[in-house]
Structure formats: structure tokens, C-alpha cells
Amino acid sequence: MSDFVKREKFIPYNLPDISQQEIDEVVDTLKSGWLAKGPRTVEFEKEFAGYVGAKYAVAVNSCTAALHVALLSQDIGPGDEVITTPMTFASTASTILHTGATPVFADIDYSTGCIDPNEIEKKITPKTKAIVPVHYSGQVCDLDRIYQIADAHGLFVSEDAAHALWSRYKGRLIGNKLRGTASYSFYATKNLCTGEGGMLATDSEEIASRARVLTSHGMSKNAWNRYAKGGTWKYDIVEPGFKYNMFDIQAALGLKQLSRLEDMQSRRLKIAARYQEEFGKMDAVETPFVPDYTTHSWHLYVIRIVPELLTIDRDQFIVELNERNVGTSVHFIPVHLMTAYRTRFGYKEGDFPNTEKHFDRIISLPLYPTMTAEETEYVIAAVRDIIEKNHK
Ligand SMILES: Cc1ncc(COP(=O)(O)O)c(C=O)c1O
Numbered sequence: 001m002s003d004f005v006k007r008e009k010f011i012p013y014n015l016p017d018i019s020q021q022e023i024d025e026v027v028d029t030l031k032s033g034w035l036a037k038g039p040r041t042v043e044f045e046k047e048f049a050g051y052v053g054a055k056y057a058v059a060v061n062s063c064t065a066a067l068h069v070a071l072l073s074q075d076i077g078p079g080d081e082v083i084t085t086p087m088t089f090a091s092t093a094s095t096i097l098h099t100g101a102t103p104v105f106a107d108i109d110y111s112t113g114c115i116d117p118n119e120i121e122k123k124i125t126p127k128t129k130a131i132v133p134v135h136y137s138g139q140v141c142d143l144d145r146i147y148q149i150a151d152a153h154g155l156f157v158s159e160d161a162a163h164a165l166w167s168r169y170k171g172r173l174i175g176n177k178l179r180g181t182a183s184y185s186f187y188a189t190k191n192l193c194t195g196e197g198g199m200l201a202t203d204s205e206e207i208a209s210r211a212r213v214l215t216s217h218g219m220s221k222n223a224w225n226r227y228a229k230g231g232t233w234k235y236d237i238v239e240p241g242f243k244y245n246m247f248d249i250q251a252a253l254g255l256k257q258l259s260r261l262e263d264m265q266s267r268r269l270k271i272a273a274r275y276q277e278e279f280g281k282m283d284a285v286e287t288p289f290v291p292d293y294t295t296h297s298w299h300l301y302v303i304r305i306v307p308e309l310l311t312i313d314r315d316q317f318i319v320e321l322n323e324r325n326v327g328t329s330v331h332f333i334p335v336h337l338m339t340a341y342r343t344r345f346g347y348k349e350g351d352f353p354n355t356e357k358h359f360d361r362i363i364s365l366p367l368y369p370t371m372t373a374e375e376t377e378y379v380i381a382a383v384r385d386i387i388e389k390n391h392k
Contacts, residue, residue: 004385006324007378013327014189017264017369018253025252032248037216040251045199047258052165052175054182054201056208059246059254060215063162063185064091066200067132069214069244070158070181071099073207076129083123084132084160085115086336087355092134092160093335101129105336105347110354111289113137113302117145124149130156135164135174137331137364138191138297139290143169147179156180161201165191166265168295175201186250191264191299192257194250215244265297267369271376272298275365278380284309284387286361300331303383304361312390314361320390321363324382329364 029040041059049057060066076082078100084092086105096103106119113136120131131150133141141159150157157180161167164174165184175182178201184190186197200211213219218241246254257264279285286304290296305317312320318328334355336347349356366379 004324004381008325010325011327011366011371011375011379013329013364013366015368015370016188016193017260018193019256019260021260022253022256025256026249029248029252034248036247037245038248040248040255041246044246044251044254044258047255048199049201051258051261052173052182052201054175054178055203056201056205058200058202058208058211058215059251060198060200060244061246061250062091062196062244063160063183063187063198064095065215065242065244066181066183066198066211067092067158067160068095068098068242069200069211070183070207071095071101071130071132071156072214073181073210074130074156076101076156079127080129081125081127082130082132083115083120083128085134085136085355086334086352087113087115087136087332087358088134088160088335089162089332090335090338092132093341096132102127103335104128105352107352107354108136108358109142110358112139112291112294113288113358114139114141115146116354117142117149120146120149124153124155128153128155130158132158132160134160134162135167137288137302138163138167138299139288140164140167140169140174140294142291142293144293150180158183162187162190162198163299164297165299166261166295166297170293171295178203181207186254186257191268191297192254192261194246194253194257197246197250197254213238214241217241217243264369267371268298268367271367271371272296272301274373274376275301275303275367275380279303279383282384282387284391285383298367300364301367302331302362302364304358305363307361309392310387310390311392312386314363317386317390318363320386321382324385326379326382327366330359330362331364332359334359 080101093103109116161182162185186194
């Protein structure tokens with residue numbers, strides 16, 4: 001029997017890792033007199049593009065903004081269809097709707113949680129203009145297959161890389177040698193965090209310059225610089241745009257987080273390896289399957305419980321973890337089952353069987369760089385204890 005002892009302090013599912021370096025850089029920015037988009041944002045764009053190996057990076061105030069602008073850069077709009085996964089955060093789909101196009105869902109590959117290329121093929125119609133694959137949890141989608149399909153049908157690919165900074169496909173960083181775009185999130189829980197924020201990466205000068213205009217109200221080039229010496233007060237609005245730009249306080253955080261990314265990642269990798277090792281021994285847990293082509297960023301560590309072997313379901317499993325002071329989350333409630341999508345498109349349970357089966361079983365466990373070895377072992381022990389007490 002388990003000798004599990006409940007700890008006093010709650011372990012959250014996620015915590016940002018902010019060092020003195022980030023704090024000092026933010027304070028320097030506050031003292032610099034330049035708080036809005038300015039030199040630090042421009043430097044962060046340059047550093048980020050260099051890091052992922054993209055020709056251009058456009059800093060924005062969220063991944064949602066990047067996803068929206070990526071589609072707008074292709075003039076996607078009313079009458080068009082864009083294929084994506086229902087196993088994602090709402091904004092992957094809502095940004096398609098915001099362009100006026102229709103999101104068309106394709107089921108996931110149950111083994112990885114990422115969109116299944118075979119399902120994409122089934123959903124292509126003459127109206128299809130783009131594919132938005134989501135690198136779920138830091139896994140990567142089967143990009144060779146996806147780009148083959150895109151090429152065969154003349155489709156644009158906007159990669160949702162919210163979870164995939166540091167992830168690699170066949171050894172190549174997501175963002176490197178991009179044929180479409182990659183959109184990253186720097187939300188508070190992400191592997192690199194600026195509180196809120198995002199980046200659009202591309203190798204296309206055309207997309208990058210359109211994105212710069214669209215994310216700054218539609219203002220003509222370099223308008224952010226108009227208050228500096230030598231800047232000009234004159235600007236034009238070349239198309240109605242959005243207030244989507246990043247600003248220098250975020251970029252200050254981003255620059256320091258980027259310089260610490262490898263260190264933060266090495267800690268994530270150690271925790272994930274320990275989880276893989278111990279959960280791999282538990283019959284009532286399915287550990288994340290990582291295909292050979294994937295280098296996982298371990299943004300999330302998502303287990304699937306095996307309800308057939310347990311007397312409790314996933315929801316009760318989460319309650320039990322919470323009672324043992326372990327925080328969790330669920331990534332994600334399938335988008336097609338959200339009220340807005342059920343009512344508008346008539347989606348219902350049963351429409352995407354792999355997505356729904358996955359959803360019924362998933363739990364995101366604590367994983368963040370400042371998590372200690374003791375906390376990691378405690379989470380493992382808590383899961384083991386719940387299984388022992390609730391095994392059929
Ligand atoms: C898969 C995915 N795409 C997009 C987003 C949107 O990111 P943001 O909050 O930076 O807009 C998220 C947010 O968590 C996400 O998980």
C-alpha cells in the first residue's frame with residue numbers, strides 16, 4: 001500500500017519563472033522614458049527571429065493577434081474556409097471567424113493530440129484557403145504531410161505555435177525555414193512569458209510588412225518612431241488595422257526570458273523525463289507519445305487516465321489531485337462543443353470521436369522551471385496514491 005503523506009502547500013499547475021534579470025530590465029525600461037512600442041520591442045523582434053531562425057518576427061500583444069493577422073495577410077475572408085483542430089484554445093478558431101471565414105474542424109490523431117493530416121484531406125473543398133495546425137502541448141504536427149497537402153491544394157499554412165517555442169520538427173526549430181507563418185504566445189503560463197504577448201514569425205517580407213501595418217492601426221511604415229528625434233509626425237492609414245502591437249515593458253521581459261530560455265527548458269525537460277519514467281509504470285495512466293520527428297518543448301505535460309481500469313472518472317481524478325494539494329488544468333475543452341460553435345454550426349457530441357475521447361481522459365499536471373525535484377516526486381506520488389485507492 002502507498003505510504004503517501006499529504007503536503008501542506010498547494011503545487012500550482014503553472015508558475016512563471018521571473019528572475020532578477022527580468023525585474024531589472026523592466027525597471028530600466030520604466031526609467032528609460034519609452035514605455036510604448038520602441039527600441040526594446042524592435043530588439044526583441046530581432047533576437048527572436050535570430051533564435052528561431054526566421055527571416056522576420058513581428059511582436060504583437062498576443063498569439064491571438066498573430067493568428068488573426070496571419071490569415072488577414074492572405075486576404076482570407078467571407079466565403080473562405082480554414083481547416084483547424086477542435087483540440088485547441090478558442091482563439092485558434094475565433095480568429096478564423098473574425099476574418100469572416102468559416103472554421104472547419106478536422107479530428108486529431110489520438111496518439112499525439114495534434115491534427116490528423118488524413119482528416120485534413122477529407123475536409124478540403126473548393127472554398128478551403130488555409131490550414132491552421134496546432135502544435136499541441138509542445139508536440140509538433142506532422143508538418144511534411146501537412147505541407148504536402150497544402151501544396152497539392154494551394155493552401156496557406158498558419159502554424160499555431162503557442163506551445164511550440166523550442167519544439168523541433170525533424171531536428172529543425174519551429175519557426176525555421178517557414179513556408180507560411182508561426183504564431184507564438186508569451187502568455188503568463190508559456191515557456192517564454194511576457195505576461196501577455198505574442199510573435200508572428202515568417203520568411204516572407206510581404207507578410208511581415210503587411211503584419212506590421214495591420215498590427216499598428218494600419219499606419220504606414222515605422223510610425224512607432226514618430227516621437228523620436230528625426231521621426232516625422234506624418235503618417236498615413238493605408239488600411240483599417242488593429243491595436244495589436246507589443247510594447248517595451250513586455251519586450252523587456254521577453255528579451256531576458258529569451259536569454260534564459262535554454263536554462264528554463266533544461267528544467268522542464270528534467271521534470272518531463274521523470275514524469276515519463278514514473279507514469280510509464282502505471283497501468284491506469286497513458287503518458288504522452290512523442291513521435292520520432294518531434295522534439296517536445298514540454299509546454300504542457302498531459303496525461304490520459306484509463307477510466308476502464310478505475311472506479312473514478314477524469315473529473316473526480318482532478319478533485320482527488322486537488323484534495324492532495326496538486327493543481328491541474330485541462331487542455332482543452334474541445335472548441336466544437338462550446339456554445340458559440342454548437343449554436344452557430346450545429347456541432348454536437350460524437351462529431352470528433354478522437355478529440356472527445358482524448359478530452360474525457362486528459363489532465364495537465366504541474367510543470368514549470370521553478371518546480372522543485374521534491375514537488376515533482378510529490379505529484380508522481382499523488383497520482384500513484386489515487387490510482388491505488390481507486391483501481392478496479
Ligand atoms: C493553442 C493555443 N493557441 C492560441 C492561444 C492564444 O494565445 P494568447 O493568449 O497569447 O492570445 C493559446 C493560449 O493559450 C493556445 O493555447
